[in-house]
Amino acid sequence: MTQKYLLSIDQGTTGTKVILLNDKEEIHAVSYQKHTQFYPKPAWAEHDPNEIWICIQKGVQEVLSNGKIEPSQITAIGLANQGETVLFWDDLGQPLYPAIVWSCRRSQAIAEKWEAQDDWGAKVFEKTGLRIDPYFSATKIRWMMDEVEQVHSHIRDQKVRCSTLDSWLIWKMTGGRSFVTDPSTAARTLLYNIRTGSWDQEILDYLSIDSSWLPEVIPTTGCFGTTSQVAFCGIEAPIVVSIVDQPAALYGHLCTDPGTSKCTYGTGCFVYMNIGTELPDKPTESLLSTIVWAKGDKVTYALDGAIYSAGSVVDWAMESLSLFDSIDELQQWSADWHHQMLTTVDEHCDNPSNLWFVPSLSGVGAPYWNSDFRGLFLGLSHGTSKKDMAKAILEGIAHRVADVLDTMKNVSVHPMTVLRVDGGLTKNEYLMQVQADLLGIPVDVPSTSTAETTALGTAYLIGEACGWWTTEDLKKKLVKTKTYYPRLSPTNREGIRSEWTNLMQLMTKFYSKKISAEAKGGRSQP
Template identity: 35%
Template sequence: MYILSLDQGTTGTTATVINAETFEFIDKENQEFKQYFPNTGWVEHDLDEIWKSVRLTVETVLKRNNIDTSKIKSIGITNQRETTCAFNRKGEPLAKAIVWQDRRTAQYCESLKADEELFKKKSGLPLDPYFSGTKMHWLLENNQYVKEAHKNNDLRFGTIDTFLLYRLTGQTSFKTDVSNASRTLLMELDNCSWDDELCEKLGVDKNLLPEICESICDFGITKRLNFLPDGIPINGILGDQQAALFGQACFKQGTGKCTYGTGAFMLVNTGEEKKYSDHGLLTTVAYKYQGKTHYALEGSCYIAGACVQWLRDNLQIIDNAAQTEDKALNVKNIDQIKDLLLLPFFTGIGSPYWKPNAKAALIGMTRATNTDDICRVALEGIALSINDLIKAMKSDMGSDLEEFKVDGGAVANNLLMQIQADISQINVTRPQIIETTSYGAALAAAIGAGLMTIEDVSKQWKKESLFETKNDHRQYYDYKKNLWSKYIEINF
């Protein structure tokens, strides 16, 4: 018997299969899809292309492992959060999805600044283009197909999980979970329901929104699909960062993780306490189960792995992500690049600064600067961004972090992990399964299907590597951190 996990990410979709009895990771299949950039600061996805990637990855991983689809006991879904979908009652997209990285609503957010404290108090979020509610407002105001569907009572809004669930269940289940709903600017944190006042402020009718459910429950069953049989229950849905927190077994208050994906996201579980940040972090829902809501503090960097993708696709100085580490290791004397800095703010700065109009920069170049140097400072730029989150988290929690667990594709880069440990003066722990996002969604589904308990998840987690802080380059990194902070302060 098997659990199927669908991890619909920003740059690709991953279908993962785990054993429903031992909960061992069996195999995965990933497929990238096209990113659309129709205007400066705009980022879009084609929902039909996303759906096709779901179908193809599922078909491929099941066929490669000779898995009978009748042996799939449950499905878990995890997804890029905030990305906003508009579709009709037939499940047909009315517009391209507006991706979480998209900045088109920056001016609109600025116009609402008088209400910022209201949004922060109720939703835990600042007014920023990052979140879904302002994207829904933009679609209602600017997309003709969305306007017509709204007029004809044929419009449905949702995040990616809602769209996938709707399609998987043959257009019968229009739902989302609390972790995704908490990223919209429209959900009230205390009662985990759509808030009348917030919806009114953003001009979004509650009737357009899905039903908010616990993260582990009966979301529906598969219907009318050409790649899966009818009747498979969908028992777990979590936003990607909350799924990684779940997969890392961070259930105790004060435990946390950082996922290095397209962006980098650090979450620390605050238990049933809703904790507000004084240092630019977000208050969000970790998960809800059996009537209890568990909250988290979150720091969000918009760009992490996407910086490496930029080196590959735009600068074309590497052929694949792994080459970044190889080239960076060619830099033998790092003191020669102490003034070289890559600030990966391609889509603005998230936590803790919240500067939507910030731009990326490569500063401090000389005639001697080469592609090896650029790869090295790209890794440093990712680590410096995350260091800002770590500093803010320590300040808000009032203590050092006991453990810094990491996951996501980029943590396979040993050099990046060591740079992070040295810059942040914190030991970094990498688990055996670094795909904890998809794994977390699978485990949530397994709990929902009655195959395991939440306590069992902690037994599944195993450490693979520990990157301990070294002081060999302490002076170098202190210089870099100072340069980094000064640049942000002066320019943004």
């Protein structure tokens, strides 16, 4: 009998990962294709959709070749996507402008104007679970409507579609037969009402967005169409899953029970806590609420907190500040710091260098929500070394994750007993140990074999949709992880976190005064 496989595609911010999974939940082949990041202006970020499509095709061809399998052996397909990244395209599938990436801040002015009008901020938060922010798709869409002539002319001629990347990719994969998305992705646009489960007409009317431009929303595990052999590497198979990358990672960690949580350490850090199938009557003001997946008419929600700068700060420290020559050098330093931590008694585990770093190079997300924040080193002296600064950067990332998870712990009715993590920075032993220390709970890091958490979560959902296994089957086979256990006493941990909180309060006060002074046409004072 011919072996069958599942094809899982994780289309991420910096590249596309493709995996083949067999019926024993084993990864058979993997491919990774990197695509170009475009930064035409400060705080702008774009992708070329056509380049991403080529990368997906190359990745699929590579796993078929390396895995020595035929296209006919693919049983089903799933796609994880970037979430908020959005584009306009014509009725032939040609992009009218580069895709505007989730991290792009070009629509800041549109967001601020919208937020300032009447009670729109509270209204949008209640409807979508999100804050009005250029992070999400809606203001990016409005910016393209205002600024891109190609978009404007196609709207006038009624030959336009608008979607997140998943819908465009599914359209390409199916040879133009399917124009669909799922609730987890729609929920990241700022246009989707997560309480009614539909595009919100009041928001669409305010932004002058026509619902006919937007894809149909169907459950996360459903029928997204069948791929075209001609368009998609000779494969003719059903697409049964489409999901945002962060919910896919949540599923990859099998955080399917309320109270379970994960953090992905990538370009930014993305924290999700599963809160079950019912939304609270009132949203939590300092956190976002979102849909993570929908199976039939059963929708699962999560609390969401984003830290905008994490891996990007490490890259900046290496490339712009030259604090270390390579990631390998940082890893070696971190291994030394980790060893020192494990041989230091609790009572002395404070912040001996008294050096702090706030990783907010492009604003700060949950739970502070201030787009004007910028990065800060505090405590520099003549004795400060490059190593000290690199160490403070890692500690700052851990503090920001702790900010979000402490807030979640305070508002959740479900106890948090462990944090499951994924992403490139989880290889840093020092960062992971500091994270456990600041949270006071164990941090579980996947073994190398399960490092493809987003693609794996997508594959788990595909196999479940195909009847190959159940979630309970998967939980019984959880792969062993490396666990970092907290070492600090509650008193010591609270002291360190209190100092950090004081620092963030100072930052908030400074930027509030700065904004106030600028609004009056004056000059801010510290």
